[in-house]
């Protein structure tokens with residue numbers, strides 16, 4: 001399975017910096033082969049960033065999306081709008097959306113179904129917080145989140161779908177899950193996906209997210225069920241991001 005390295009820029013980069021960072025990423029990643037690479041800028045910068053990455057080996061992703069088609073939903077952005085500015089991926093159910101904006105598994109489910117119906121590729125985020133890990137309930141939390149996000153979702157083999165395991169305690173903290181911790185949860189997610197989606201689960205990429213950086217990327221990507229990374233902080237520096245993409249190319 002081809003690795004996917006996706007940069008989640010979060011609420012960073014005003015337009016000039018977004019364009020500059022995208023250009024740096026394009027230049028740095030030009031020679032990286034055999035890996036899918038994506039950048040996910042803030043929504044107002046999707047359009048200018050698309051102009052930069054269009055026709056290169058970098059794909060565009062959004063960070064959130066409405067489950068509705070159109071209409072009176074002030075502040076929301078629809079799947080068709082994302083498609084129209086060149087998005088291929090959309091991150092859904094990121095822990096920051098769950099934590100700060102109250103997104104529930106049901107909300108995430110509506111968005112996942114809307115993305116798939118519009119042929120956008122969802123990057124569905126799941127992950128436990130520190131309290132839940134310490135209480136020994138990480139597997140249960142991730143199971144509930146994934147079952148909730150994929151409720152009534154049916155996909156055929158070859159349909160692109162991505163899951164990102166992002167332990168909340170490792171996001172932006174500098175703490176990373178150990179390769180074993182990541183592999184254990186990824187293997188669990190893989191078997192859960194098989195139960196939920198059947199054979200189509202074999203094509204689903206499971207990314208690790210949470211302080212992935214050049215220093216730890218290779219050992220995380222070497223795990224059999226780690227199929228790429230969702231990168232926050234390190235995606236804001238083109239040189240670090242490309243090092244991670246190169247680690248994926250080497251691991252492939």
Ligand code: PGA
Nearest residue numbers: 171172210211231232233
């Ligand atoms: P981080 O963020 O790499 O800064 O930990 C990952 C994410 O939240 O997607």
